[in-house]
Amino acid sequence: MTKGNEPEADNDTPVPNGEGPISERMQAILDKGSVLFAEKGYDATSMRDIAAAAGVSKALLYHHFASKDEIYARVSFYATHNLYSFVEERIPSDGSAEVKLRAFMRAAATFFAEHRSAWIAASNAFWSDPDRHRLEARIARRRAFEQSLRGIIQEGIDAGQFGVTDPAMAGRLILSGINWMNRWFDPEKGMTAEEIVDQYADIVLNGMIRR
């Protein structure tokens, strides 16, 4: 909690923190890995599967990544970290709490739609991460993300705009709606992720606004 704009930096984990560039080939492997993890789950996905999907040899795969565990770590860690950054960057600093909350929800939906496999892989395996240290780092990142949402809701309460008493619960309802999309949203049919979240925002904001 010392660096201001990077409050949950975890320099003592072996997981890359997203600051260094990675090659296009590495990114392509991570993308294929995330799709496999999302579709088959961590246990059922092998290094052979990932190599085949990425069109590289197993030897080359191991040249880039020490283990399946490392690929999984990067996929899920990047998904959590990138979501957090993506959303934070899209919240207007000078808007009302309502404007900020809509921007938060919209940005999360956009990220979800654009990085669906990585999100699902990270979400499905969130609690089953075999590396306890990495799991804790991700929980800390998620907590910071939830805190930023609660902070917006608290702003609305302080300004007399929102009538809810418990920002944590209102925040959980919002995140539940977004997170549960993993389980039913189909980009091939019906509404876009953004349209769905806009409907959620209409209900939740209408429900929170003081009259």
Add this chain to the structure above:
Amino acid sequence: MTKGNEPEADNDTPVPNGEGPISERMQAILDKGSVLFAEKGYDATSMRDIAAAAGVSKALLYHHFASKDEIYARVSFYATHNLYSFVEERIPSDGSAEVKLRAFMRAAATFFAEHRSAWIAASNAFWSDPDRHRLEARIARRRAFEQSLRGIIQEGIDAGQFGVTDPAMAGRLILSGINWMNRWFDPEKGMTAEEIVDQYADIVLNGMIRR
């Protein structure tokens, strides 16, 4: 859709439909199995684990259940089926849509609190059920459950009480809030499941009610 009170009976699946009684010992095995499936996941749980947790020999376990698959099927199928029945029974037939919706959410929370392991096991493995036929039966049951929720919301719209335009989306937001509790709710601390869902109901109902 022919029997009225049992609209999605699936007589052609090998899965018990919950009508026949099972012995106390079988129920105890299912309870232990549901805890293991919830904690470790389907793949990592063995028949040996279940036998040990239930305090029975593997031979006796196999006497009652042909396979891990069958235990899993019963756990997850009963959880889905029983939730549906439990909630339906607790919706007052003569209340307003608001009263019915609160009853629906309350009942789901109570069921969740009382049968948490079975719910989590069923939810975690919902899409990875190895038996496609059984998966389809469960999807049909879930659809009926969602339809009953949407029906209540539609009632409120028809009565001029609710101002939402899309009952499906409002219903999804409500179910998302309840379902996502799997991932963070800790009965050992903080609010009860019912208290959490009451807060969600306050926000969502306030958001839907026409003024």
